[in-house]
């Protein structure tokens with residue numbers, strides 16, 4: 186009886202651990218191929234455009250509305266103990282440290298992990314990966330390395346842009362709805378914000394970008410057969426990337442700020 | 445020469461190859477026939493190392509295919525996949541010239557494009573398809589682009605997985621002639637899978653029939669019609685009645 190219950194719990198736990206192990210091996214393999222030539226520049230620039238540039242609108246909009254909502258929340262929360270004036274500071278720190286990287290990372294996960302997984306998964310089921318191999322081109326070098334590197338470099342930039350837009354969203358709400366003076370709001374923001382508030386968010390962004398592209402490639406490369414296999418791969422890429430982003434965010438926040 | 449000895453391959457409970465032995469002499473055209481799902485494509489993939497046999501050895505010119513430099517090994521091969529397997533993010537000419545612009549002696553873009561257009565012409569495609577994407581082509585055109593890609597770098601060994609499926613009779617004739625020419629002129633070793641008996645007769649020096657995970661019959665194409673094997677006779681005459689079950 187107890188044995189059966191333990192087995193029920195143990196089996197999925199083991200499966201998750203085994204899956205995590207395979208992802209770690211895949212990540213190490215990616216790094217190994219990154220460090221050995223050839224490097225496919227054309228694939229890299231195309232990925233950079235796809236992951237960085239085309240994600241700007243969705244990341245920007247997310248940040249804008251989040252910054253605005255954050256200003257409203259802090260104002261109404263702060264008013265309970267007459268601390269309405271901290272709105273600019275808390276919006277800035279909240280965006281730069283947490284919401285910019287996390288929401289940016291999640292939006293990129295939804296947009297990019299899915300499309301990478303679907304693309305590579307389709308290549309797998311239509312034998313394009315096999316064709317690459319027969320043409321003496323390593324799929325890890327040609328497909329995974331450029332995408333992972335592009336995402337690792339592009340997401341911090343997206344986060345930086347998102348931070349600025351989010352803070353602007355808070356500022357706009359602050360001066361139009363909450364009665365702040367524009368110059369005071371901006372001065373409070375810039376005086377208060379420290380370099381590491383923003384820097385830690387950018388480091389998080391790089392880690393999240395790495396996770397997103399890695400999970401997209403991993404799911405695609407291990408896609409099952411047929412359209413159903415590609416569908417399942419896409420779904421698991423987004424789910425795994427999102428959960429890993431949130432977990433990594435907790436770990437990184439602990440590392441950066443718990444002392 | 446390619447030699448397969450006692451090759452086994454199973455996917456779960458599905459024992460596809462069950463101790464297969466086959467010799468493909470250098471510079472000859474071998475055609476593999478056999479029912480749908482008997483493992484013909486798997487056989488080609490085993491030789492290329494895309495599928496790993498559970499047991500058995502495969503050698504090319506006496507050298508085990510699993511040992512040695514993989515890139516150098518694969519550079520000697522060209523492969524037309526059953527589904528074409530064209531890269532849909534690349535233009536037709538970039539597909540055909542994929543190997544030409546990479547590898548040990550890469551060509552520049554203009555040269556590669558020129559060679560690609562010449563290869564496209566050989567498979568009966570006009571130069572204006574060169575700048576299209578694979579998704580903009582019909583199924584038969586995609587197949588021929590795959591064929592052009594397989595022959596583009598002039599490899600020593602070429603595998604054709606159903607080169608004429610989905611082509612009209614005239615185009616099939618063109619492709620059969622092309623494969624025959626490549627073998628005769630360039631001394632290529634060719635291995636072709638086909639279900640089309642006209643193609644078999646047009647392309648083959650030797651024929652091998654795969655059934656139940658083993659080579660059921662192999663010999664020169666001239667001996668095929670007179671061979672007494674009932675499985676082979678049922679297959680080449682396309683009879684519903686015979687030792688091969690029609691539900692597989």
Ligand SMILES: Nc1ncnc2c1ncn2[C@@H]1O[C@H](COP(=O)(O)OP(=O)(O)OP(=O)(O)O)[C@@H](O)[C@H]1O
Nearest residue numbers: 455458460478479480481482483484485486487526
């Ligand atoms: N990657 C794979 N995973 C699981 N089973 C596979 C895989 N590849 C092939 N098979 C199975 O192996 C068997 C042989 O497949 P194969 O594609 O070699 O057939 P074939 O002889 O080429 O048939 P056809 O003439 O229809 O192309 C089939 O039963 C197929 O389901």
Ligand SMILES: [Mg+2]
Nearest residue numbers: 484485526605
């Ligand atoms: Mg097949």
